[in-house]
Amino acid sequence: xxxxxxxxxxxxxxxxxxxxxxxxxxxxxxxxxxxxxxxxxxxxxxxxxxxxxxxxxxxxxxxxxxxxxxxxxxxxxxxxxxxxxxxxxxxxxxxxxxxxxxxxxxxxxxxxx
Amino acid sequence: xxxxxxxxxxxxxxxxxxxxxxxxxxxxxxxxxxxxxxxxxxxxxxxxxxxxxxxxxxxxxxxxxxxxxxxxxxxxxxxxxxxxxxxxxxxxxxxxxxxxxxxxxxxxxxxxxx
Numbered sequence: 001x002x003x004x005x006x007x008x009x010x011x012x013x014x015x016x017x018x019x020x021x022x023x024x025x026x027x028x029x030x031x032x033x034x035x036x037x038x039x040x041x042x043x044x045x046x047x048x049x050x051x052x053x054x055x056x057x058x059x060x061x062x063x064x065x066x067x068x069x070x071x072x073x074x075x076x077x078x079x080x081x082x083x084x085x086x087x088x089x090x091x092x093x094x095x096x097x098x099x100x101x102x103x104x105x106x107x108x109x110x111x112x113x
Numbered sequence: 114x115x116x117x118x119x120x121x122x123x124x125x126x127x128x129x130x131x132x133x134x135x136x137x138x139x140x141x142x143x144x145x146x147x148x149x150x151x152x153x154x155x156x157x158x159x160x161x162x163x164x165x166x167x168x169x170x171x172x173x174x175x176x177x178x179x180x181x182x183x184x185x186x187x188x189x190x191x192x193x194x195x196x197x198x199x200x201x202x203x204x205x206x207x208x209x210x211x212x213x214x215x216x217x218x219x220x221x222x223x224x225x226x227x
Contacts, residue, residue, distance in 0.1 A: 034214070043201060043219040044157070093156050095215065100145055100162065100205070102215065107156040 003027055004096050006105035013084055013112055020080045021108045023094030029074035030096035035067075038091040038107075050077040084112045116140060117204050119218035127226050132189040134221050136202030139183065145205035145213075146178055148187045150198045151220070157201055161187065192225045199223070 003026040013019050023033055031052045036044040048069050049057040056069035068080040077096075081088055093107040119136045126132045134148075145164055149157035161176040163169045163185065169176045175188040185204075189196055199220040207213030 044217045046214055046216070049214065091154075100164075102159075104156045104158070109154075 004094065004103045004105040006092075006094060006108050008108060009106060010109040011111070013110070015085055015112055016083055018080055018082045019084055019110060020078055021092055021094075021110075023077045023079070023096065023105050025075045025096045028096075028098060030077075030098070031074060032096070033071060033077040034095040035069065035077075035079050036093045036095065038093060044093065047079075052077075081110065084110070086112045088112050116216045117202055117218040119200075119202050119221050121219055121221060123222040123224050125224045125226060126192050128192060128194060130192050130225075132192045132196065132223055132225070134187040134189075134200050134202075134223070136185045136187075136218050137183055138185070138202075138204045138216075140204065140206065141180075141183065143204045143206065146176075146185045147203040147205070147215070148174075148176060148185075149201040149203060149217075150196075151201055152198050160200075189223075192223075194225045194227050197223055197225050 005024045007022045033050040035047045037047050038044050046059050047062045050069045050071040052071045052074055058064045066082055071077040089112045091107050091109050094105040097103050117138050148161045150160050151157040163176040163178045166178050166180055173190045177186045199222050201220045202218040203215045205213050205215050
């Protein structure tokens with residue numbers, strides 16, 4: 001099946017710094033990728049839809065200036081958490097695919113100290 | 114009303130029993146429904162997809178869909194301790210075979226006791 005990778009798998013950063021998370025589709029082209037966030041013991045919450053070559057579409061309540069999404073190519077989307085704070089500590093997961101075939105990346109665990 | 118609702122559990126069943134997981138959704142126009150399994154600290158993995166009313170079986174798993182009642186369920190037969198995980202129901206917004214948002218329920222934690 002198709003593979004979606006994420007990098008890094010985990011990251012620790014200091015409060016106030018920025019962190020970039022990459023999501024790659026390894027064997028297919030993805031015009032759309034989705035970014036989710038998951039806090040402990042909670043379900044996945046859709047943050048934004050990343051569209052290749054155009055601006056991302058953010059869900060209500062998600063700060064677009066804080067969570068910068070860039071979908072520069074058909075195989076790469078990046079999520080940058082700017083000026084991270086401890087409350088941004090979470091599990092970030094991307095999803096990509098075509099039609100009804102959708103695949104999750106392995107996730108990135110972000111800890112902000 | 115939440116768009117996708119599940120009982121959070123935990124649901125505890127003995128090894129070898131049938132585990133029954135339920136999900137309701139609010140959007141009558143939804144056409145694509147999915148069950149994911151998520152182990153602690155890991156990303157969700159797709160177990161079943163279902164698009165038509167009725168049952169769909171895959172090994173020990175059976176998904177059931179009733180669009181009139183806006184209800185999706187997952188049965189796990191001969192439950193094994195390795196089935197212990199959180200099961201997420203997801204409903205896609207939009208038409209089949211088109212990319213679209215997946216809306217997740219809060220997940221049901223299943224524990225299978227040896």
